[in-house]
Amino acid sequence: MIEEFPECALCSFPPDGRLCRTSGGGGPPSCPTRDRELVSEVMEVYADPDLAEFARQASIQEAEGYEGRGPGNSAPRPSKPRILEIAEFAERMKFSRLGLVFCVGLMREAEKVCSFLSGRGFQVVSVVCKAGRVPKEELGILDSEKIQPGSPEAMCNPLLQAAACNRAETEFNIVMGLCVGHDSIFLRHSKAYCTVLAAKDRPTGHNPLAAVYTLDSYYRYMKEN
Numbered sequence: 414m415i416e417e418f419p420e421c422a423l424c425s426f427p428p429d430g431r432l433c434r435t436s437g438g439g440g441p442p443s444c445p446t447r448d449r450e451l452v453s454e455v456m457e458v459y460a461d462p463d464l465a466e467f468a469r470q471a472s473i474q475e476a477e478g479y480e481g482r483g484p485g486n487s488a489p490r491p492s493k494p495r496i497l498e499i500a501e502f503a504e505r506m507k508f509s510r511l512g513l514v515f516c517v518g519l520m521r522e523a524e525k526v527c528s529f530l531s532g533r534g535f536q537v538v539s540v541v542c543k544a545g546r547v548p549k550e551e552l553g554i555l556d557s558e559k560i561q562p563g564s565p566e567a568m569c570n571p572l573l574q575a576a577a578c579n580r581a582e583t584e585f586n587i588v589m590g591l592c593v594g595h596d597s598i599f600l601r602h603s604k605a606y607c608t609v610l611a612a613k614d615r616p617t618g619h620n621p622l623a624a625v626y627t628l629d630s631y632y633r634y635m636k637e638n
């Protein structure tokens with residue numbers, strides 16, 4: 414068991430005085446920036462030319478998500494929605510075939526995303542979560558454990574979504590609204606790098622941070638057990 418592990422989320426150093434922000438800054442003993450061996454080990458991995466280019470382009474995309482950058486401007490304006498960032502990043506990487514894996518509850522949105530990306534010149538391989546129409550019983554799910562007991566229900570099949578994208582040799586996969594856990598399976602089994610356009614969060618219209626922002630008010634009941 415590792416005794417000490419990073420706890421950046423609980424860092425007690427002021428933001429501008431943190432070691433990860435400034436060379437004279439401080440950090441607790443478990444600070445991952447202090448672990449120079451780990452930092453060097455990781456930087457060696459970036460020597461892989463494909464990974465290096467992926468990381469370089471992601472960093473350029475990150476900066477280009479702001480307008481008004483320049484010396485002296487400490488508050489550049491964020492300017493691009495994520496769907497545009499994804500398209501631009503894929504263009505930078507010269508990808509031509511993208512995967513779009515989505516939840517059946519977001520069918521209309523998937524069509525819009527697909528047509529937006531096609532309009533920018535990409536081929537889009539899209540696979541819905543229910544593809545394969547395999548009954549949930551195959552996973553050992555009881556009738557009482559279905560969304561609508563008493564009716565046939567197909568399992569979400571992220572492995573099939575990954576296999577279909579892998580077979581179509583997609584170069585970059587976009588995840589839209591897959592359930593918690595189903596997304597994990599897809600992310601682990603996709604051969605191509607993935608990005609998430611939307612994380613499923615049914616009651617907030619897929620804005621999971623809404624519940625985080627209101628964790629001390631409307632959603633405080635969640636802290637009670």
Ligand code: SF4
Pocket residue numbers: 420421422424425426431432433434439440441443444445446447
């Ligand atoms: S100073 Fe260290 S522990 Fe604190 S946030 Fe930065 S990396 Fe994490």
